[in-house]
Amino acid sequence: xxxxxxxxxxxxxxxxxxxxxxxxxxxxxxxxxxxxxxxxxxxxxxxxxxxxxxxxxxxxxxxxxxxxxxxxxxxxxxxxxxxxxxxxxxxxxxxxxxxxxxxxxxxxxxxxxxxxxxxxxxxxxxxxxxxxxxxxxxxxxxxxxxxxxxxxxxxxxxxxxxxxxxxxxxxxxxxxxxxxxxxxxxxxxxxxxxxxxxxxxxxxxxxxxxxxxxxxxxxxxxxxxxxxxxxxxxxxxxxxxxxxxxxxxxxxxxxxxxxxxxxxxxxxxxxxxxxxxxxxxxxxxxxxxxxxxxxxxxxxxxxxxxxxx
Amino acid sequence: xxxxxxxxxxxxxxxxxxxxxxxxxxxxxxxxxxxxxxxxxxxxxxxxxxxxxxxxxxxxxxxxxxxxxxxxxxxxxxxxxxxxxxxxxxxxxxxxxxxxxxxxxxxxxxxxxxxxxxxxxxxxxxxxxxxxxxxxxxxxxxxxxxxxxxxxxxxxxxxxxxxxxxxxxxxxxxxxxxxxxxxxxxxxxxxxxxxxxxxxxxxxxxxxxxxxxxxxxxxxxxxxxxxxxxxxxxxxxxxxxxxxxxxxxxxxxxxxxxxxxxxxxxxxxxxxxxxxxxxxxxxxxxxxxxxxxxxxxxxxxxxxxxxxxxxxxxxxxxxxxxxxxxxxxxxxxxxxxxxxxxxxxxxxxxxxxxxxxxxxxxxxxxxxxxxxxxxxxxxxxxxxxxxxxxxxxxxxxxxxxxxxxxxxxxxxxxxxxxxxxxxxxxxxxxxxxxxxxxxxxxxxxxxxxxxxxxxxxxxxxxxxxxxxxxxxxxxxxxxxxxxxxxxxxxxxxxxxxxxxxxxxxxxxxxxxxxxxxxxxxxxxxxxxxxxxxxxxxxxxxxxxxxxxxxxxxxxxxxxxxxxxxxxxxxxxxxxxxxxxxxxxxxx
Numbered sequence: 060x061x062x063x064x065x066x067x068x069x070x071x072x073x074x075x076x077x078x079x080x081x082x083x084x085x086x087x088x089x090x091x092x093x094x095x096x097x098x099x100x101x102x103x104x105x106x107x108x109x110x111x112x113x114x115x116x117x118x119x120x121x122x123x124x125x126x127x128x129x130x131x132x133x134x135x136x137x138x139x140x141x142x143x144x145x146x147x148x149x150x151x152x153x154x155x156x157x158x159x160x161x162x163x164x165x166x167x168x169x170x171x172x173x174x175x176x177x178x179x180x181x182x183x184x185x186x187x188x189x190x191x192x193x194x195x196x197x198x199x200x201x202x203x204x205x206x207x208x209x210x211x212x213x214x215x216x217x218x219x220x221x222x223x224x225x226x227x228x229x230x231x232x233x234x235x236x237x238x239x240x241x242x243x244x245x246x247x248x249x250x251x252x253x254x255x256x257x258x259x260x261x262x263x264x265x266x267x268x269x270x271x272x273x274x275x276x277x278x279x280x281x282x283x284x285x286x287x288x289x290x291x292x293x294x295x296x297x298x299x300x301x302x303x304x305x306x307x308x309x310x311x312x313x314x315x316x317x318x319x320x321x322x323x324x325x326x327x328x329x330x331x332x333x334x335x336x337x338x339x340x341x342x343x344x345x346x347x348x349x350x351x352x353x354x355x356x357x358x359x360x361x362x363x364x365x366x367x368x
Numbered sequence: 369x370x371x372x373x374x375x376x377x378x379x380x381x382x383x384x385x386x387x388x389x390x391x392x393x394x395x396x397x398x399x400x401x402x403x404x405x406x407x408x409x410x411x412x413x414x415x416x417x418x419x420x421x422x423x424x425x426x427x428x429x430x431x432x433x434x435x436x437x438x439x440x441x442x443x444x445x446x447x448x449x450x451x452x453x454x455x456x457x458x459x460x461x462x463x464x465x466x467x468x469x470x471x472x473x474x475x476x477x478x479x480x481x482x483x484x485x486x487x488x489x490x491x492x493x494x495x496x497x498x499x500x501x502x503x504x505x506x507x508x509x510x511x512x513x514x515x516x517x518x519x520x521x522x523x524x525x526x527x528x529x530x531x532x533x534x535x536x537x538x539x540x541x542x543x544x545x546x547x548x549x550x551x552x553x554x555x556x557x558x559x560x561x562x563x564x565x566x567x568x569x570x571x572x573x574x575x576x577x578x579x580x581x582x583x584x585x586x587x588x589x590x591x592x593x594x595x596x597x598x599x600x601x602x603x604x605x606x607x608x609x610x611x612x613x614x615x616x617x618x619x620x621x622x623x624x625x626x627x628x629x630x631x632x633x634x635x636x637x638x639x640x641x642x643x644x645x646x647x648x649x650x651x652x653x654x655x656x657x658x659x660x661x662x663x664x665x666x667x668x669x670x671x672x673x674x675x676x677x678x679x680x681x682x683x684x685x686x687x688x689x690x691x692x693x694x695x696x697x698x699x700x701x702x703x704x705x706x707x708x709x710x711x712x713x714x715x716x717x718x719x720x721x722x723x724x725x726x727x728x729x730x731x732x733x734x735x736x737x738x739x740x741x742x743x744x745x746x747x748x749x750x751x752x753x754x755x756x757x758x759x760x761x762x763x764x765x766x767x768x769x770x771x772x773x774x775x776x777x778x779x780x781x782x783x784x785x786x787x788x789x790x791x792x793x794x795x796x797x798x799x800x801x802x803x804x805x806x807x808x809x810x811x812x813x814x815x816x817x818x819x820x821x822x823x824x825x826x827x828x829x830x831x832x833x834x835x836x837x838x839x840x841x842x843x844x845x846x847x848x849x850x851x852x853x854x855x856x857x858x859x860x861x862x863x864x865x866x867x868x869x870x871x872x873x874x875x876x877x878x879x880x881x882x883x884x885x886x887x888x889x890x891x892x893x894x895x896x897x898x899x900x901x902x903x904x905x906x907x908x909x910x911x912x913x914x915x916x917x918x919x920x921x922x923x924x925x926x927x928x929x930x931x932x933x934x935x936x937x938x939x940x941x942x943x944x945x946x947x948x949x950x951x952x953x954x955x
Contacts, residue, residue, distance in 0.1 A: 264485040267441055271480070272500045272552050273473020276465070282499070283488055290490075361490050362536040 067351045071344065078343040079336055083125045086332045093117070093141070093330035115141075115332075128333055138333025140326070146337045149322060154341065156229045157311070157318035161303045163231075163238035168246040169296055176253025176292075177285060183258055191254070195247035203306075207240045207313040224315040237314040241307055245299045252295055256288035263287070290360050297353025301346035387414035387454075388559055388592050389438070394451035394461070396430070396437050398444065407433045407446065409616040415560065415592050420583075422595040422607035422624070424639070426874035427845065430616040431596050432481075435562050437461070438594075439476055440468045456559065474504045477553035477591075479582075481565040483545035487537040493548055494533030497521060497555065504556040516555075524551030525581050542738070543574040550582055557589050564596045571737040571901050572945040579606060598874050600639055601904075602947035604628050612636050642879040691727040694863060694895045695749065698723050700758035702744055718744045720919035721758070726912075728862070731889065731896040733906040733927070735942070736916035742899050745916075746867050749897065750784055751775065762863070780810050783856035785849075787868035792852055793840040799826075799851055800836035806858045825854040829884060846877030850884070857888070863895045871902060882909055904946050907931055915939050 094103070094111050103111070112118045116127050131138055137146035179188040198206070214236055215223030225233040260266060261284060269283045270276075308320030319338060326334040358364050396408035408430040415421050423431040436442050438453055438460060453460040455476065460468065472478070480486040487496060497517040501507040507516045514533065521529035524547045537545055546566060553561055563582070567575040583606065586593050597603050603610055604624040611621040612633065619633040631637045702719040719741045726732045734742045747753040749760055751767055760767040762778060770778055783806075786792045793802055800822050807818045823833045829850040840848055849869065856864055866885070870878045886909060888894060898910055906913055906927065913930045915923040915938065923936045934940045 262443075264480060264482060265488040267443070268478070268480050268486045268549070268552075269488070271439055271441055271472055271478035273469060273504045273556070274499065275469055275503065278499070278503065282491070287488065287490055362492070363489055363538050 064351070064355070067354070071347055074343065074347055075340065079129065079340050080125060082336045082339045083128065083332060084121065086327075086330060086335050087121050087124070089327075089330050124332065128336065131333075137337045140331055140334050141329055146334050149334065150337060150341065153317060153319045153322050156316060157304055157307055157320065159229070159231070160234050160238055160241065160307055160311070160316060160318060161300065163234055164242040164245075164303055165296060165300055167238055168242035168249055168299075171242075172246045172249025173253050173289070173292060176250040177257055177280075177288070179250065180254040180257025180261070180288075181280065183254075188254070191250055195250045198243045198247040203240065203244060204309050204313060206243050207237075207310055210236060210240055211313060225317070229317060233314075234316070237310050237316055240313070241303060241310045245296075245303065248299075249292060249295065253288060253292050256291055257284055260284045260287050286360070290357065293356055293360060294353060297349055297356070300349050301342070304342055304345060388417045388419075388456065389415040389594070390452070390454040391434075391438075392452045392454070394434065394437065394453060395449045396433050396442065396446060397449045398446050400445070404449065406449070407616055408437065410451070411613075411616075411618055413611055413618065413621060415594060417559065418590045418592055419609065420586070420593040420595060420607045421609045421611065422597060422603035423611045423613055424597060424600050424603045425613035426598055426876055428615075429613040431613045432564055433616075434613070435564050435594060435596050438562065439472050439478060440465075473500060473558070474556050475558050475560070477556065477558035477561040479546075479550050479553040479561065479563040479566045481568065483542050483549055483570075486549055487545055489537050492534050492536050493521075493540070497533075497548070497552055500552050500555050506556050520551045520555045521548065523585065524548065524554070525578075526551070543570055543578060546570060546578055547581075550578070550585075554585055554589070554591070558591060560592045560594065561586060562594045562596070565598070566595075567602075568597070568599070572903070572947070573737060573941060575602075575947070576945045599947055600628070600875065605947050612639065638876060642875045691730070693725045694728040694763060695726040695897065696759075696761040697725070697745070697749070698759045698761075700745065700748060700760060701756045702741075702748060702753070703756045717919050719748065719755075722916075722919070722921050723758075724914050724921065724924060726895055726897060728895050729889070729893045730911040731898055731909055732912045732914065733898040733900060733910035734914050734916060735900060735903055735906055737901060737942075739918075740916040741919040742916050743867055746784070746865050746897065746899050750782065750865060751778070776810065780806075780859045781861050782863040782865065783859065783861040784865045784867060785852050785856045785869040787871055790840075790845070790848065793848055795840050798837055798839050799843070802840070802851060803836075803855045803858055806855060810859060812859065821858065822854075825858055828857065828888070829854045830880075844877075846873055846880065849873060849877075849881055853881070853884070853888075857892075860892070861894070863897070865897045865899070867899045868901070869898075870905060871900060878905070885909065903942055915942070 094108050094115075094117060109118070116124050119127070128138060135147075137150070139145050140149060175191050179191040182188050211223050214220045221236045222233050225237065266279060266283050269279045274282075304319070307316075307318060308324060310316070311318045311320035312324075319342075323335065323338045326338065391414070392412050394408055394411040395406060397404040397406045399405075411430075411434055413421070423434065425431045433442065433446065436446070437448055438455070440460060440463070442448070448461045451461065455471065458467065458471070460471065463471070487493070494514065494517055497520055498507070498509075498513040501513050501516050501520070502509050507513040517533060518529045521532070526532060526544065526547055532540075537548075540548065550566070553563070566582070567578055570578065579602075582593075585591075593607075595603065595607050604627075607624055609621065610624045610627045612619050612627065612635065614633075614635045620627060620631065620636045627636060628640060631640050700719055700722045701717065704716045704718055705714070722741075722745060724732065734745060736742045744753070748755050749762075749767070751770070755768065762782065765774075765778070767778065797805070800819070803822045803825055804818045807813065807821060812818070813821065822836055826833050826835060831847060831850050831854070835843070835847070835851075840851070843851065853864075853869075870881050873881060882905065885896070889896060896909075898906070900906060910927045913923075913925065913927050914921045915930070915936065917938050923930060923934065923939045925935075930939060931943065934943060
């Protein structure tokens with residue numbers, strides 16, 4: 060087991076180098092001159108432009124730029140943005156906000172999705188099930204910014220239950236509505252996944268045997284159906300966590316959340332290599348680490364996998 | 369009915385004269401789109417306390433449905449549509465779910481059919497036994513439950529129960545899992561145990577040990593047993609009373625030996641005739657033993673492609689007489705590397721220096737328990753796996769050296785039929801496409817010729833040609849296995865490798881398939897390698913037998929020789945384990 064975790068963590072090394080190199084190259088290959096864009100309509104004097112280029116190493120060939128950036132990372136310097144702020148500071152300011160938003164969204168979609176999916180699966184074909192399916196289909200088919208704006212308007216402006224936008228320091232209570240919006244699509248998928256998983260398990264022989272040996276219905280559902288049905292759902296939630304961090308961009312824009320999404324978007328537009336690469340690399344690492352955690356959890360849920368390793 | 373009055377009736381009924389279970393006029397139906405389809409029709413029978421009763425019938429006869437109706441666990445849309453199930457004075461057909469929960473496990477134990485799928489794979493064995501004890505009030509959660517679970521498993525024949533509590537089902541063999549399930553079924557010392565095909569997934573020798581053990585436990589505790597099986601020999605050996613079901617009705621019932629020796633109903637007569645375990649007692653040595661089976665072959669000679677038949681005859685007739693070796697296996701060895709956890713690997717010899725020769729146009733049976741390496745031999749001959757050492761020669765060609773085009777040519781001449789008629793057909797392919805697939809792969813003929821060949825093959829395996837456009841899930845197990853055989857014959861192979869090809873089938877269907885195989889063999893001069901764990905079937909089809917144990921061939925001889933005069937202790941053991949072998953038939 061320890062060996063397995065170690066091996067998976069070692070995999071992070073090539074992932075790290077591959078991801079940084081690729082992303083750095085993509086930023087480099089973006090059309091347009093970032094320094095010229097900085098000057099706006101008036102333009103910069105050639106001397107100033109050259110000085111800025113030298114400061115950000117933009118006058119060097121691609122591979123040299125990359126190694127200068129890499130060298131910086133290992134000395135704890137992630138470079139600076141065009142606004143002069145160190146990238147590490149921007150990271151520290153924005154990532155926690157997005158992380159909190161995402162965690163809240165994952166909690167909401169897991170609890171609501173699994174509960175509704177379970178009841179739906181147990182009452183297959185009944186009214187509850189049919190409505191859950193229709194609602195989930197709606198959520199999947201409506202674009203997230205529509206859901207975002209509509210709920211912002213209804214709950215934030217008309218009913219005034221919550222603040223329509225997120226305030227300074229992004230307090231938890233302001234994050235609740237954005238988290239619901241962010242969770243909506245995955246919630247719909249979790250409902251459907253749980254439902255089909257429960258229906259499949261209901262027909263398993265061991266469920267019939269569990270009833271035949273005298274267990275009550277509640278216990279059969281809790282111990283023999285729910286737990287077994289969770290295996291595919293847990294995998295989905297794990298990969299979804301990574302997707303949500305990236306996918307938060309739109310939601311963050313609507314609710315004015317000072318998170319990763321907005322910063323990253325602007326950095327890409329400006330062609331700020333170090334900022335983009337640092338942000339995306341952190342995202343990639345979070346993604347990989349989460350997948351590892353999910354694989355470990357998977358082993359806890361399913362002993363057949365635990366012992367196969 | 370309140371709890372106390374239920375108990376009172378239970379204690380009052382222990383007089384031998386009152387039946388423990390009395391089923392009268394039971395009707396069970398399944399709701400489909402076309403209305404209610406009856407599955408059990410007016411069934412009546414009684415079980416006295418401590419008595420063992422067996423229900424026999426083919427799949428779809430309603431025997432399992434009857435058993436499930438008793439404990440209120442009918443699958444899907446199944447419902448009791450009429451009649452009474454009186455158990456100790458309680459009518460289970462109309463009882464509330466709560467009442468049923470009290471009866472299940474506590475008063476009626478249940479041992480399910482398939483040990484592989486009836487234990488929850490993600491929970492450990494100890495947990496699954498303990499929760500049963502706790503739910504039925506036989507133990508309190510914690511240490512008490514654990515101690516009692518160990519006793520339960522030890523009684524069920526798991527010696528090292530204490531160490532195995534924390535293990536998971538996938539770490540147990542099929543036989544051990546079935547012991548666990550029997551332990552669970554008997555854990556509350558119920559008054560009645562329903563055993564639904566408890567050993568049909570197991571090897572004969574394991575089956576015998578487990579059934580002996582089960583019989584011992586129930587006799588000791590005075591538990592009545594309702595035994596559901598498709599194996600007449602097994603039923604007769606284990607039960608005092610037999611109930612024969614056919615299409616949802618009881619066609620015959622009475623003392624076991626009486627029914628076997630003097631079956632009244634035509635269906636029972638066919639069942640007795642077709643049961644290979646019983647038949648093998650009667651059929652004396654004969655080159656084509658199937659001819660004596662009470663089985664009317666559907667007209668296969670109707671629309672045979674005359675030119676193809678003539679060609680086949682022209683090709684093969686001169687050779688058959690001289691017994692040319694078709695498959696020669698020499699010193700075949702296969703070693704697997706097994707993961708034993710913690711980065712360690714251990715070599716495991718699955719096939720150990722196996723040698724045999726199969727003559728053209730004959731059938732050789734490879735017999736042994738699961739794990740004896742017989743299926744590995746088949747995989748090696750088909751070149752689905754590489755041998756570690758030794759050689760396989762098919763019609764003079766060394767299989768190991770074949771590559772690419774030549775290998776494809778070999779596959780064309782050598783076709784497999786596998787055990788599971790449900791798993792080996794693609795559910796999304798219709799029957800026509802399934803049979804035509806080998807023709808398409810090997811680019812034989814155009815679309816029209818392929819279609820014509822498919823229809824011809826369907827005819828050859830006695831299936832209506834209309835089936836070509838249907839899908840596997842619309843077919844019965846026997847029909848599916850015919851499709852698998854048709855597919856194997858599509859390329860006109862010389863050799864067919866049958867890996868447990870009839871093991872999953874009901875006796876009557878099994879007899880039909882065996883007759884079909886034998887007919888096809890004489891017609892097309894096929895060579896069969898017949899792999900099975902069922903010695904009874906071997907006697908019906910094989911010319912030669914190789915008995916395998918732990919990767920080695922321990923005995924190889926002509927079929928009559930092996931059955932009449934077994935040399936090895938292991939072979940004798942296998943023969944003795946055939947259910948019903950000891951029953952004398954009055955013929």
